[in-house]
Amino acid sequence: MFDKVLILDQGRQVYYGPPSQARAYLEHLGYKALPRQSTADYLTGCTDPNERQFAPGRSANDTPSSPQALESAFLGSPTYRSVQDSLEKYKGLVEHDKADQEAFRAAVAADKKKGVSKKSPYTLGFTGQVRALTVRQFQTKMQDKFQLFTSFGLSTILGVVIGCSFIDLPLTSGGAFTRGSVIFMALLTTCLDAFGEVRLSLVIMITAECIFDHYSFRLR
Numbered sequence: 001m002f003d004k005v006l007i008l009d010q011g012r013q014v015y016y017g018p019p020s021q022a023r024a025y026l027e028h029l030g031y032k033a034l035p036r037q038s039t040a041d042y043l044t045g046c047t048d049p050n051e052r053q054f055a056p057g058r059s060a061n062d063t064p065s066s067p068q069a070l071e072s073a074f075l076g077s078p079t080y081r082s083v084q085d086s087l088e089k090y091k092g093l094v095e096h097d098k099a100d101q102e103a104f105r106a107a108v109a110a111d112k113k114k115g116v117s118k119k120s121p122y123t124l125g126f127t128g129q130v131r132a133l134t135v136r137q138f139q140t141k142m143q144d145k146f147q148l149f150t151s152f153g154l155s156t157i158l159g160v161v162i163g164c165s166f167i168d169l170p171l172t173s174g175g176a177f178t179r180g181s182v183i184f185m186a187l188l189t190t191c192l193d194a195f196g197e198v199r200l201s202l203v204i205m206i207t208a209e210c211i212f213d214h215y216s217f218r219l220r
Contacts, residue, residue, distance in 0.1 A: 011067075014067065025079060113128060
């Protein structure tokens, strides 16, 4: 699952490299092999004075056990040199791809519409985004015309029926209860009609989950 594992002991880096080589690395330093222990427990146990076990014939006198000794042993190991080589190769790759990055930034800047700040990660201004989202919402609504026309028709019929309930209501306190009930029914039917949007909202949320993840990681 992970291509690198980092072991820290009192803030000092005592190992950083492939997880498959971590156990063998510590065993090579002089720690006892514990095959019945998981790799994670074994790695953390080697940095704990109460858990670590040395190989037969080895002790803390001839095995790196303090944070400083473990760090020094790692800095002189082939694993550390391999990590440094990988880092240098990556830096070279980044420098090589810098031209592509600059070309991408120039393309984004050229695609920005009038009025959009140069520091903004978006290519469209606020009003343009609102307009585009409004058009998109209407297009989404038109995909389910039956639900749309049913909702509009039901709202019209309920509006006429509820509106007729106000006819000839007394303007005195005698009509206050009826008037409040009619207003409540109008609000209730509107809220119940809004439940029809729940299914569509769930579909949009599921399809946009990847977009939300990208936004949270600033992959815009």
